[in-house]
């Protein structure tokens with residue numbers, strides 16, 4: 001296990017998505033009261049950053065086309081087959097931490113299509129780079 005800090009807990013607003021990145025994987029943090037979820041931070045529809053979305057009720061809503069995911073589990077309320085990966089997270093004092101090893105192992109089976117060194121490479125449409133996906 002390789003513990004890494006991704007946020008200062010006292011600065012994470014309640015029910016307001018916050019982005020983070022570990023290795024080449026975007027994450028989204030959702031604080032709900034004294035609890036937290038750390039989910040894969042890209043929408044499964046077209047790859048928008050979920051940190052740019054919003055929370056409504058128990059759902060994290062993508063800001064582009066409204067796909068919804070239960071922020072406690074990552075499972076889509078609309079289509080239970082769609083699920084944002086949920087990663088282990090915990091507090092060390094005021095540090096919100098994750099296991100970098102866990103995320104990197106997940107990334108090996110979920111290669112990220114984003115060329116962050118290229119102009120706007122972090123905003124590539126995965127439907128273009130992974131054309132075998134069927135979602136429109």
Ligand code: FES
Pocket residue numbers: 043044045046047048062063064065066067
């Ligand atoms: S990219 Fe999230 S709903 Fe379309």
